Amino acid sequence: MKTDTVFKRAFNDALDLVSDLADGEQLPSENRLSARLGVSRTTVRKVIATLAGRGIVDGGGRHRVVRSGGKQVRRFPEAETVPMGEQVERRFMEWMLRDNARPGMTINELELARQFGVATTGIREFLNRFQHYGLIEKRPNAGWVFKGFTTSFALELFEIREMFELRSARAFAALPAGSPLWQRIEALRQEHVALLGEIESRYHDFSDLDSRFHRLINSAAPNRFIDDFYDIITMIFHYHYQWNKHDERQRNEVAIREHLTYIDALLGRNVTIVELACRAHLASARDTLIKSTSGQDAGPGAVAPGVATGNAD
Amino acid sequence: MKTDTVFKRAFNDALDLVSDLADGEQLPSENRLSARLGVSRTTVRKVIATLAGRGIVDGGGRHRVVRSGGKQVRRFPEAETVPMGEQVERRFMEWMLRDNARPGMTINELELARQFGVATTGIREFLNRFQHYGLIEKRPNAGWVFKGFTTSFALELFEIREMFELRSARAFAALPAGSPLWQRIEALRQEHVALLGEIESRYHDFSDLDSRFHRLINSAAPNRFIDDFYDIITMIFHYHYQWNKHDERQRNEVAIREHLTYIDALLGRNVTIVELACRAHLASARDTLIKSTSGQDAGPGAVAPGVATGNAD
DNA sequence: GATCTGTCTCTTATTGGTAAAAACCAATGC
DNA sequence: GCATTGGTTTTTACCAATAAGAGACAGATC
Known part of the structure; x- marks a missing residue:
């Protein structure tokens, strides 16, 4: 199933937008909102429906008005508005720069998928894009090697x-x-x-x-x-x-x-x-x-030595 | 299901290898074959099993001998030995350079998947890798644009x-x-x-x-x-x-x-x-x-004009 | 005592299926 | 007669499941 981060972010943005409008004022058209929020009309409609469900907009069809009368609306938590791809990127970079990663070590798609709580496809897609950053290398049928931030x-x-x-x-x-x-x-x-x-x-x-x-x-x-x-x-x-x-x-x-x-x-x-x-x-x-690099490269095929990064964080 | 192109290519290679051996000669060890064919022992064993099934090797365990006595062995067709990724690459390049592709046009994953006879994931993976060749661009949630071989x-x-x-x-x-x-x-x-x-x-x-x-x-x-x-x-x-x-x-x-x-x-x-x-x-x-380029770039957001490639092939 | 094979486990490649989001096509209202 | 909305279709993003392939660990063999 696709994540609905697009909707959630759009909803939060819509709240900000609506809060600038006076009570009883007309809601902008769907097309306009679509352009403003940077999402399709389909998503805009979902946002409006939810807004209506929470009593922030009132009336249907062509006559929708804002009802912002002092309501305390619950926004979606920030974390749920960031698309999976970005989340994988962040966590991978953390993993690489801060945690485990030693030059020469092999990267395990399945393990990362479990660790990050996403399907392997997500990891694969990221690694494929990340490949040309020059830090990892693909071994067909046998995973990836981390070449090291050397x-x-x-x-x-x-x-x-x-x-x-x-x-x-x-x-x-x-x-x-x-x-x-x-x-x-x-x-x-x-x-x-x-x-x-x-x-x-x-x-x-x-x-x-x-x-x-x-x-x-x-x-x-x-x-x-x-x-x-x-x-x-x-x-x-x-x-x-x-x-x-x-x-x-x-x-x-x-x-x-x-x-x-x-x-x-x-x-x-x-x-x-x-x-x-x-x-x-x-x-x-x-x-x-x-x-802040990790010093030496990995030897050809060999796992890197102890690696003194000299980083006293 | 994974394709078995690795096995099929290894099998064909093994045939070439075996044909250099005299009838009755000892088959090299699994490890040796694995190194020689560039695949894991698992695949080597599958190859040997098939070879045995077709009567090309005889005997089991540690005593396997070649029986090449004038047999006409059927190799796997070349097409079945090329991994899906490469196949997608070829067909996409054909599609792009020879057929349809006009600068500015949008690329449809689903359509390509149907056309090439693979799942959308295969197309996605290829496009992701291909992205950094500078010929296509990703529009999140809305497919890809072909920027043109201009x-x-x-x-x-x-x-x-x-x-x-x-x-x-x-x-x-x-x-x-x-x-x-x-x-x-x-x-x-x-x-x-x-x-x-x-x-x-x-x-x-x-x-x-x-x-x-x-x-x-x-x-x-x-x-x-x-x-x-x-x-x-x-x-x-x-x-x-x-x-x-x-x-x-x-x-x-x-x-x-x-x-x-x-x-x-x-x-x-x-x-x-x-x-x-x-x-x-x-x-x-x-x-x-x-x-041999297609001349002008696509205008901003616009579909390219008729495009006179001037290519009289 | 190093090499080889049999067995087992783990990982990768690939497929379908499904909800979310986009895109399309009318019908409606002003 | 143009913008707006209501339904519908198509496409993208994701997951879960499965066969192929790689790798590990013994016990067997010379």
């Missing part, structure tokens, strides 16, 4: 990242003065400055800003393979940051300053300076990541 | 390919004189010369040689993301060549000559010349590919 993984990742980012940064610097991207990067610069001002309290907002910044650079000369690769980066960093909180404020502050230098170089249109700033920033990001 | 796909593909290949070629040229790769490239050079000599009859052997050559270059400085990307190239070219036979001999001959120039440049260790030869070869490969 130093060479990080090095290889950053070699490509640097190639791509330099290429995009050059393209960005060469953009005509009239390009709308110049305004967007100016706006991002402001966001950086603002964040730096409140760094003490808001430092975990950096992750999102970081991603948006680098994607903007890449958009100067779009290439689907680069975008695709950047998904890997985003994923790795997203979970890496969640896991490794050590020195987070400090690290982010440094990164923001590097970004500002980088942005200013771009605004200055000087390719040499741009390359310098870009390289410097990536080098520091790389070093941070390397610090 | 000119911009080819251009984006080759932009990355050039970055990667130049980087690897430079690394190759900088290899120490003692590296075993120098011998391997020398050997590949010989193969090129040999193929050129018999180009009239053997021109379709180029595809394989091409792939091996570029992978050798890449192996000068291994990077899993580059390897991964090269899988895309290989796939595209594999099916592209099968589809577009136009001028094949001619094209391959040109490519071989370009390779030879490229190889000689590498052997000469002169980076400037290497880059020149590499760029020239890739440019010509790119132009060939572009000739």
Whole structure:
């Protein structure tokens, strides 16, 4: 059976939406709600039906009005609104980065399925998508091997990242003065400055800003393979940051300053300076990541040794 | 139910293996056969049982002998030895490159499943893996869109390919004189010369040689993301060549000559010349590919126009 | 005493089936 | 006559079940 996370999330969103409406006001049309909530009309109707069942909307057909009179409505718990695929992803990343995973070990679909409480198909689908992140490998008819979040993984990742980012940064610097991207990067610069001002309290907002910044650079000369690769980066960093909180404020502050230098170089249109700033920033990001890798790769076919990660979490 | 393609292929291979043995000779041990055929002992035992059932091996337990006395054994048809995953891949590529597929059109899992005679899960699994080849895109809860084998796909593909290949070629040229790769490239050079000599009859052997050559270059400085990307190239070219036979001999001959120039440049260790030869070869490969793309991309959300592929096959 | 086979257990590949969600086709109202 | 809603059909997301294949553990054999 399909999960009804789509419905539950839509329902919660609808509650927020309705709470802005006065009592007795007309409910927007199904089509409108469908567009607003980002789901099909079928789901919208289910939401409205439930809303009606709880007395939040009244009347049928074309005359539905909001009845928000001080009612305390029960929302669906957050956990039930996240689709299975994402849940599997999260738990797998946790499992990999925090718990068991040793380079060279084999991954057992059935075991993960039991552990995560989903059918094997869900695990399979995830692993298949995850495969091209370069951390696991398939052995037909015999499961998967975890290749390890190792130093060479990080090095290889950053070699490509640097190639791509330099290429995009050059393209960005060469953009005509009239390009709308110049305004967007100016706006991002402001966001950086603002964040730096409140760094003490808001430092975990950096992750999102970081991603948006680098994607903007890449958009100067779009290439689907680069975008695709950047998904890997985003994923790795997203979970890496969640896991490794050590020195987070400090690290982010440094990164923001590097970004500002980088942005200013771009605004200055000087390719040499741009390359310098870009390289410097990536080098520091790389070093941070390397610090939390598990060291050596697995030997060919062999199970890895004890592995001293040096991580005193 | 799982398909038994593994067994059938192993059986056919075992027949070849046994036919080299004289009548009355001892059959190799299960372990040995397992290693030789690349399957588990479980499958080997099934093979032996079938072989025995058909009177090709005789005796049980530890004393099994071959009885090949002029028997005409029925092999399993080739088609039944190819695993479902591969079959889906082939048929999908056919479908995409030859038949229906128009940029912007939506892909229907259920329809493909019926058409290919497999369960939807098989299609799903394939599409998930295929996703990162950049030709399709997933719309959660609403199927997949075919983005089209367009000119911009080819251009984006080759932009990355050039970055990667130049980087690897430079690394190759900088290899120490003692590296075993120098011998391997020398050997590949010989193969090129040999193929050129018999180009009239053997021109379709180029595809394989091409792939091996570029992978050798890449192996000068291994990077899993580059390897991964090269899988895309290989796939595209594999099916592209099968589809577009136009001028094949001619094209391959040109490519071989370009390779030879490229190889000689590498052997000469002169980076400037290497880059020149590499760029020239890739440019010509790119132009060939572009000739068989479907022209424009799909507009945002719109279905593509009539599409004049200009392909007079 | 290492290799081989018989037996058993566990995992993977694949299939159908089912509820959720999307998409479609009228009919209706203003 | 266009947007809106009520029913219906199609498609996607998931699970449970099952045969094929891999791997482990003995006891048997030379």
